[in-house]
Amino acid sequence: xxxxxxxxxxxxxxxxxxxxxxxxxxxxxxxxxxxxxxxxxxxxxxxxxxxxxxxxxxxxxxxxxxxxxxxxxxxxxxxxxxxxxxxxxxxxxxxxxxxxxxxxxxxxxxxxxxxxxxxxxxxxxxxxxxxxxxxxxxxxxxxxxxxxxxxxxxxxxxxxxxxxxxxxxxxxxxxxxxxx
Numbered sequence: 001x002x003x004x005x006x007x008x009x010x011x012x013x014x015x016x017x018x019x020x021x022x023x024x025x026x027x028x029x030x031x032x033x034x035x036x037x038x039x040x041x042x043x044x045x046x047x048x049x050x051x052x053x054x055x056x057x058x059x060x061x062x063x064x065x066x067x068x069x070x071x072x073x074x075x076x077x078x079x080x081x082x083x084x085x086x087x088x089x090x091x092x093x094x095x096x097x098x099x100x101x102x103x104x105x106x107x108x109x110x111x112x113x114x115x116x117x118x119x120x121x122x123x124x125x126x127x128x129x130x131x132x133x134x135x136x137x138x139x140x141x142x143x144x145x146x147x148x149x150x151x152x153x154x155x156x157x158x159x160x161x162x163x164x165x166x167x168x169x170x171x172x173x174x175x176x177x178x179x180x
Contacts, residue, residue: 004041004056009116009164011057018052018059018160020096026138031062031095035136038064039091048114050152052159055115063156064091065149097133099157100142102126110173111155113165121169125154 007013025031034053042051042064052063067090108124129150132142145153158168166172 015162018061050156052156093136095134101130103128120173121165123168
């Protein structure tokens with residue numbers, strides 16, 4: 001496993017729709033190494049809960065989401081004494097994800113992005129989604145998601161379509177590292 005560099009806006013790979021991974025190639029060493037490296041990269045990104053392949057210069061429809069997103073939905077908080085200790089999160093892998101359904105109900109929340117550092121945007125997204133995808137073992141899945149996890153899924157799917165928070169935000173806010 002190795003940490004990959006995360007590209008920043010306005011890098012052109014972030015603006016191109018990503019290509020599908022042929023299902024027969026999911027178990028290939030190339031895709032397995034990509035998934036492993038993306039997990040490692042996300043684990044070392046202190047402010048991230050999701051990472052899409054285009055963010056590491058790979059134009060494929062793959063993203064990973066940390067189980068931290070589920071803990072946020074559950075209302076779990078990190079103890080202040082443990083805030084600087086790296087967490088051992090699990091990572092959910094989504095290959096060729098397709099958003100099949102979106103609720104009419106929307107929520108507006110401030111989002112950040114590893115590829116748009118020090119900027120946050122108020123983004124309105126459907127509160128519930130139904131997603132179909134393959135996991136890293138090539139197994140096909142389909143299920144509904146809600147709350148923060150649904151928001152992260154939509155954010156990462158946007159990356160696969162060449163969209164960023166700067167495209168979706170009603171307004172953008174700039175925050176320097178020292179202001180958080």
